[in-house]
Amino acid sequence: MGLFILRRLGVMILTALCLTFIVFWLTNLGPNLEKLAKTQGNARMSDDAVVSWLANRGYSQPLPVKYGQWLGVLPGYVIEGTDGEVRARCATPGQPIEEASSFCGILQGDWGSSTVFKDEVSTIVGTRLGLTGKLMLAVMLVMVPGALIIGVLAGMREGSRTDRSLSTVSIVTTATPEYVSGVILIAALATKAFIEWDTIPFKGTATAAMDDANFENFFLPVITIALYGMGYIARMTRASMTEVMTAQYIRTARLKGVSFPKIVLKHALRNALIAPFTVIMLQFPWLLNGVVIVETLFNYKGFGWVLVQAAGNNDIELLLGVSIVSVFVVLVTQLISDIGYVFLNPRIRIS
Amino acid sequence: MEPLTWTGAVGAFLNPIFVIVVGLFVIALIAQLLLGFFAPAVTLQANPDGTLARRGGALGATETASKYLFLAVIALILVYLIAPMILPYGMVGIVGEISQRFLPVWIALIITFAVSIIYKRKLGLYGKLFDSTVGMIGFGIVMFWVFTAFFVGAFDWIATHDYLTQVSGLKNKTPGVAVPEGTVGDIPHYLLGGDNLARDIFSRVVSGSTFVIAIAPLATIFAFMVGITLGLPAGYYGGLLDTVLSFLANLILAFPVILLFYLLVTPEIVLTGIPSYMAAVLFVFPIIFFGVLLNSRYYTQPQKRTAILVPVLGILGWLYLSVINQKGTVINFLPEWMDLFDITILVVFVSVVFVNAPTVFRIVRGLTLDLRTRDYVAAAQTRGEGAWYIMLWEILPNARGPLIVDFCLRIGYTTILLGTLGFFGLGLSSESPDWGSTINEGRKLLLIYAHPALPPAVALLSLVLGLNLLADGLREESLKD
Numbered sequence: 001m002g003l004f005i006l007r008r009l010g011v012m013i014l015t016a017l018c019l020t021f022i023v024f025w026l027t028n029l030g031p032n033l034e035k036l037a038k039t040q041g042n043a044r045m046s047d048d049a050v051v052s053w054l055a056n057r058g059y060s061q062p063l064p065v066k067y068g069q070w071l072g073v074l075p076g077y078v079i080e081g082t083d084g085e086v087r088a089r090c091a092t093p094g095q096p097i098e099e100a101s102s103f104c105g106i107l108q109g110d111w112g113s114s115t116v117f118k119d120e121v122s123t124i125v126g127t128r129l130g131l132t133g134k135l136m137l138a139v140m141l142v143m144v145p146g147a148l149i150i151g152v153l154a155g156m157r158e159g160s161r162t163d164r165s166l167s168t169v170s171i172v173t174t175a176t177p178e179y180v181s182g183v184i185l186i187a188a189l190a191t192k193a194f195i196e197w198d199t200i201p202f203k204g205t206a207t208a209a210m211d212d213a214n215f216e217n218f219f220l221p222v223i224t225i226a227l228y229g230m231g232y233i234a235r236m237t238r239a240s241m242t243e244v245m246t247a248q249y250i251r252t253a254r255l256k257g258v259s260f261p262k263i264v265l266k267h268a269l270r271n272a273l274i275a276p277f278t279v280i281m282l283q284f285p286w287l288l289n290g291v292v293i294v295e296t297l298f299n300y301k302g303f304g305w306v307l308v309q310a311a312g313n314n315d316i317e318l319l320l321g322v323s324i325v326s327v328f329v330v331l332v333t334q335l336i337s338d339i340g341y342v343f344l345n346p347r348i349r350i351s
Numbered sequence: 352m353e354p355l356t357w358t359g360a361v362g363a364f365l366n367p368i369f370v371i372v373v374g375l376f377v378i379a380l381i382a383q384l385l386l387g388f389f390a391p392a393v394t395l396q397a398n399p400d401g402t403l404a405r406r407g408g409a410l411g412a413t414e415t416a417s418k419y420l421f422l423a424v425i426a427l428i429l430v431y432l433i434a435p436m437i438l439p440y441g442m443v444g445i446v447g448e449i450s451q452r453f454l455p456v457w458i459a460l461i462i463t464f465a466v467s468i469i470y471k472r473k474l475g476l477y478g479k480l481f482d483s484t485v486g487m488i489g490f491g492i493v494m495f496w497v498f499t500a501f502f503v504g505a506f507d508w509i510a511t512h513d514y515l516t517q518v519s520g521l522k523n524k525t526p527g528v529a530v531p532e533g534t535v536g537d538i539p540h541y542l543l544g545g546d547n548l549a550r551d552i553f554s555r556v557v558s559g560s561t562f563v564i565a566i567a568p569l570a571t572i573f574a575f576m577v578g579i580t581l582g583l584p585a586g587y588y589g590g591l592l593d594t595v596l597s598f599l600a601n602l603i604l605a606f607p608v609i610l611l612f613y614l615l616v617t618p619e620i621v622l623t624g625i626p627s628y629m630a631a632v633l634f635v636f637p638i639i640f641f642g643v644l645l646n647s648r649y650y651t652q653p654q655k656r657t658a659i660l661v662p663v664l665g666i667l668g669w670l671y672l673s674v675i676n677q678k679g680t681v682i683n684f685l686p687e688w689m690d691l692f693d694i695t696i697l698v699v700f701v702s703v704v705f706v707n708a709p710t711v712f713r714i715v716r717g718l719t720l721d722l723r724t725r726d727y728v729a730a731a732q733t734r735g736e737g738a739w740y741i742m743l744w745e746i747l748p749n750a751r752g753p754l755i756v757d758f759c760l761r762i763g764y765t766t767i768l769l770g771t772l773g774f775f776g777l778g779l780s781s782e783s784p785d786w787g788s789t790i791n792e793g794r795k796l797l798l799i800y801a802h803p804a805l806p807p808a809v810a811l812l813s814l815v816l817g818l819n820l821l822a823d824g825l826r827e828e829s830l831k832d
Binding site: 011014015018019023026027029030031032034035160161162165171172174175176177179180183184186187190191193204205285288289292293296297304307308311312314322323326327330331334 | 602767
């Protein structure tokens with residue numbers, strides 16, 4: 001078990017390094033840097049001016065060197081620019097170059113600063129993650145119990161009418177991407193397009209929910225994300241439930257004369273929930289997608305919204321920070337799901 | 352011209368009936384669902400005289416009621432759809448006119464279903480699809496959009512107006528609005544209203560289907576070619592090859608899709624030529640696939656092999672070169688006369704294939720790992736068949752069931768991805784009528800004008816739902832044998 005976790009951790013770190021390097025490479029491509037220089041410096045810069053602007057700020061160093069500096073394994077640059085000013089990667093504005101530390105990267109906890117928001121990346125990512133965390137928590141509270149109940153109800157009597165209707169519901173929800181369900185839900189519940197509400201029950205934007213989330217402004221974004229994931233988890237739960245319900249020990253329990261509700265709750269449920277656990281964990285990366293779409297649609301300025309802003313404006317350090325966090329989330333949930341699967345499943349755990 | 356109402360003059364007396372029947376149907380359905388938990392199930396009882404009797408009770412009664420009410424609902428919907436073909440223009444309102452516009456699609460659907468059901472025993476897995484209700488519904492929805500896309504793309508039939516023409520005064524107008532005198536178009540109304548730029552929403556949605564129906568299956572096929580060509584050897588040989596390829600696949604899968612799209616599908620990245628290089632790599636896989644497929648089969652008969660391989664590889668190679676060769680990008684070396692077509696949205700296409708291929712790879716690898724221990728593989732190995740022959744002619748055909756099901760699901764997923772790209776305005780021009788871009792245009796004023804965003808949303812939902820149902824039906828039917 002220990003060796004297994006260690007190996008997974010090693011692969012995870014290697015994956016994280018590769019992924020951040022790819023993001024780093026893509027954001028540091030020539031045209032992207034040129035755009036950065038023109039938005040940060042002067043939109044009508046000549047090509048020479050762009051080149052010297054980039055060289056003065058350390059952007060023209062070789063890619064591995066830049067990546068090493070950003071990571072914090074190579075000393076940050078100190079460049080005497082063509083305009084005579086000396087700039088150092090690690091010097092905060094106003095700080096003398098000599099006092100600046102020589103290493104400043106992710107490993108030292110220095111995430112750089114955003115060019116669009118004019119703020120530290122760590123602060124931005126921290127606050128926005130908090131907001132998205134609130135959203136995700138609400139989504140999980142709605143999605144997981146809902147999906148498990150639907151899945152168990154559908155799976156306990158395979159082929160019954162309940163099964164068929166609930167399975168159809170879960171197929172419909174998996175076929176509805178967030179930008180479709182969001183639009184339909186807003187039109188139906190936050191405008192008077194379908195129903196002539198006296199007072200419109202829900203808000204079509206969730207901007208107010210960032211400070212003060214209540215049922216009126218938070219319900220629609222939460223239900224939009226939850227619906228898409230719910231169908232998939234419910235189908236997985238159903239599959240594992242039907243499998244368990246045909247097992248020998250369930251038949252034994254039935255022959256013993258145990259009542260049906262008791263069979264479902266005491267004998268079947270625990271074993272049927274092993275597979276959905278991994279599925280729920282693996283849903284996190286997908287939820288991340290949903291979060292980006294929903295936060296854009298409902299104008300909820302959380303992590304997904306920052307991702308869109310950073311990527312749209314080629315805000316290199318913010319984008320790198322955002323991708324580290326999202327890659328980290330994906331990899332950690334994969335790890336947890338693997339370990340959890342081994343841990344929950346006695347057959348694997350003992351061997 | 353008077354604006355059209357939703358159901359016109361016919362609706363005036365048909366609508367109340369429809370509402371009552373639907374209401375009763377819903378009540379019966381809920382009653383049935385609730386009774387399903389408590390009431391005893393419907394059973395068959397054998398009578399002493401040898402007949403069977405159905406012991407239904409309350410549950411049986413609701414079941415019968417909901418069945419007949421459902422048939423009544425269907426019949427009423429059919430009246431709404433068929434009546435406008437006979438009645439004069441506008442009598443059945445917007446619903447009727449939309450049904451009238453889709454007339455070629457209805458005819459094509461009826462012919463397809465009639466022919467398929469008659470010959471279903473001779474049509475293999477496709478024929479078996481018509482044994483499952485879910486599969487038939489899914490197939491019907493999918494074919495509805497396929498025919499729509501075909502008739503719009505090939506004959507310009509269904510759309511009522513040009514999807515780019517802006518008519519002044521029709522900005523954000525509600526469905527059924529009459530267009531001013533002298534506007535070019537087949538009918539004097541905007542059936543689903545005007546959008547933010549005063550263009551006809553109905554025409555935009557049906558024109559958008561062409562984009563989705565053309566791109567999504569093609570991108571999925573490419574993703575499958577890549578996934579199969581890499582997944583088979585990874586699963587068959589295992590070892591270092593498997594480790595490296597699996598690591599790469601997991602690497603791509605660990606990327607949040609939207610982040611990947613934002614990084615790949617930008618004008619700056621197109622300038623660097625990365626999408627062109629990626630296209631050059633990804634699109635080579637179909638050539639490898641077909642080359643190896645045919646070579647492994649016929650290499651014992653060199654003459655036949657050469658006769659087949661040369662034309663196939665020649666045509667594929669030419670297609671390959673003209674796909675990757677584009678004016679204004681880094682790969683532009685073919686003379687003008689050899690370049691068959693220019694794909695303007697190459698970057699969209701490439702990134703969708705790129706995102707889908709690793710998942711296909713994982714599925715194929717898993718299936719191969721399972722199938723390579725089978726006896727027929729051992730038999731082929733004993734016969735001395737080559738590794739590629741075993742992979743492509745022994746393992747692949749036996750893995751087709753899950754792959755076909757996944758293919759349907761994946762087209763749906765690709766449709767969702769294309770919609771996502773459009774929703775974020777990535778890679779597609781805002782003029783483009785594809786559903787994602789149209790939803791994106793419509794959502795900006797969603798709280799004031801809800802009608803522009805809804806038709807493309809419903810269209811996308813129905814297509815993906817159809818593909819999901821189709822996959823479900825196929826899975827059910829392929830598990831039966």
